[in-house]
Amino acid sequence: MDTPDAPAVTDTPAELSQRLTVLLGQISQGDRAAFAEFYRLTSRRVYGMARRVLIDAELSEDTTQEVFLQVWQNAARFDPAAGSPLSWLMTISHRRAVDRVRSAQSATDREARYGASTQDIDHDTVSDEVGSRLEAEAVVRCLGTLTETQQESVRLAYYGGLTYREVAERLDAAVPTIKSRIRDGLIRLKTCLGVS
Amino acid sequence: MNHGPAGRSGGFGDTVAADLASGRVIDLAELYALDAVTDDERRAIEEYISAAPVAERTSFFERVRQSRETLTRTFKAEEEPPADLFHRIVAQLPAQLPAQLPSPGPAQAGPVPEGPTDELAKARQRREERRRPAGTRRWLAGIAAAAAIALGGVGVGSYIADQNDPLNQVVRADDVREASVPVAAGGTATVLVSSSKDALVVKMNGVPAPPEGKVYQMWLIPKDGSAPVSQGLMDEAALSKPAVVEGIASAASLGITVEPAGGSKSPTLPTVAAAPLGA
Numbered sequence: 245m246d247t248p249d250a251p252a253v254t255d256t257p258a259e260l261s262q263r264l265t266v267l268l269g270q271i272s273q274g275d276r277a278a279f280a281e282f283y284r285l286t287s288r289r290v291y292g293m294a295r296r297v298l299i300d301a302e303l304s305e306d307t308t309q310e311v312f313l314q315v316w317q318n319a320a321r322f323d324p325a326a327g328s329p330l331s332w333l334m335t336i337s338h339r340r341a342v343d344r345v346r347s348a349q350s351a352t353d354r355e356a357r358y359g360a361s362t363q364d365i366d367h368d369t370v371s372d373e374v375g376s377r378l379e380a381e382a383v384v385r386c387l388g389t390l391t392e393t394q395q396e397s398v399r400l401a402y403y404g405g406l407t408y409r410e411v412a413e414r415l416d417a418a419v420p421t422i423k424s425r426i427r428d429g430l431i432r433l434k435t436c437l438g439v440s
Numbered sequence: 441m442n443h444g445p446a447g448r449s450g451g452f453g454d455t456v457a458a459d460l461a462s463g464r465v466i467d468l469a470e471l472y473a474l475d476a477v478t479d480d481e482r483r484a485i486e487e488y489i490s491a492a493p494v495a496e497r498t499s500f501f502e503r504v505r506q507s508r509e510t511l512t513r514t515f516k517a518e519e520e521p522p523a524d525l526f527h528r529i530v531a532q533l534p535a536q537l538p539a540q541l542p543s544p545g546p547a548q549a550g551p552v553p554e555g556p557t558d559e560l561a562k563a564r565q566r567r568e569e570r571r572r573p574a575g576t577r578r579w580l581a582g583i584a585a586a587a588a589i590a591l592g593g594v595g596v597g598s599y600i601a602d603q604n605d606p607l608n609q610v611v612r613a614d615d616v617r618e619a620s621v622p623v624a625a626g627g628t629a630t631v632l633v634s635s636s637k638d639a640l641v642v643k644m645n646g647v648p649a650p651p652e653g654k655v656y657q658m659w660l661i662p663k664d665g666s667a668p669v670s671q672g673l674m675d676e677a678a679l680s681k682p683a684v685v686e687g688i689a690s691a692a693s694l695g696i697t698v699e700p701a702g703g704s705k706s707p708t709l710p711t712v713a714a715a716p717l718g719a
Binding site for chain 1 (some may be wrong): 449450451452453454455459467469470471473474475476477478481505506507508509510511512513514515516517518519520521522525526528529530532533534605606608609612
């Protein structure tokens with residue numbers, strides 16, 4: 245457990261949430277050891293998402309750095325009643341990555357991003373732990389309940405950092421159609437995964 | 441909950457503005473949670489929702505929260521960051537602890553300059569150094585400040601992106617109470633109070649800018665009769681934004697006065713507006 249490069253997810257999601265919540269409490273008291281542990285448990289997720297959205301390694305490092313500085317400064321603001329710690333962290337991370345990608349990148353890079361964002365989710369790294377294997381299977385199964393176009397629209401928005409309008413242009417579809425695909429796709433996923 | 445798409449378009453219009461106008465804000469929750477809107481659209485949604493009835497606000501944020509949990513569980517790309525990245529981050533941590541109190545100490549109301557996080561850290565440090573003795577009541581921040589502090593300068597208007605932002609906490613609280621009080625110079629101050637979150641949100645509506653060289657200053661008037669405690673200033677720029685006042689449990693009322701620029705140590709009477717916080 246002390247190896248600095250252990251995989252980020254070694255617990256069931258519930259166990260991980262609990263650990264991260266405790267760590268955030270300690271971080272809000274200025275506990276650097278807790279901060280190091282929090283980083284160890286989550287940095288692969290934050291950096292991994294940044295790489296998928298931004299492609300560029302250096303930009304992804306900068307973004308990851310900003311995200312963890314925010315964790316240090318704002319740990320006290322985390323409220324377990326308002327969502328899981330990982331969701332809080334990934335929300336901040338996604339926003340940073342998307343802001344970056346929209347402001348910083350050229351059209352050429354955008355093409356690369358479309359390519360990256362259409363990569364299969366099944367290729368996302370999954371640890372060998374039983375808990376996360378089961379979770380991964382559920383995700384794959386639930387994604388399978390979406391139509392292909394719903395999956396594609398959600399993924400272009402999430403990993404491509406595209407607005408719904410850009411997704412519509414990209415897929416040559418009507419804007420209202422894309423909006424409802426994204427909405428319905430996410431609601432279907434939520435229901436299948438039992439997110440409450 | 442309106443999940444059933446009425447057709448291929450599910451009732452959506454071409455623009456976010458059209459969706460808001462047709463009362464479909466809740467259906468934008470998924471797009472909002474996914475960051476699949478432009479900055480301007482996000483602001484429009486946030487403005488709309490902050491003025492929406494409590495029930496609608498609550499449903500919206502509930503759907504945003506669920507969407508974010510769903511996305512976090514679905515998209516799990518992992519990649520090992522460079523080995524030295526953590527050390528680079530630690531090297532940038534402010535030399536002192538983050539707020540020891542649950543609050544960052546008194547902050548100026550109004551916009552905090554955006555900039556790299558280390559700038560913010562410095563600003564925070566300066567505020568920490570100015571911190572009044574422990575027990576001093578908490579701070580007021582214009583949304584710009586809240587956003588910059590909450591999100592490390594992601595940008596003004598992004599406060600709602602942080603579900604744990606105090607403003608967001610208050611507007612979504614189960615026990616939120618709303619009151620509007622007249623402001624002497626014109627307009628009203630709307631106050632949303634949540635005892636469970638120990639905080640309130642003040643929004644000025646149609647209130648004129650303070651006179652030249654003056655600012656509005658907000659105070660909590662303690663129940664025990666001790667001196668009013670400043671909660672920060674509101675200049676012209678801060679007037680248009682909701683402000684958060686935290687740590688209200690021991691206060692009997694909120695008062696607003698006109699003070700010389702830079703603020704005063706104690707309120708200059710008469711108050712231009714006062715809202716009882718009687719729980």
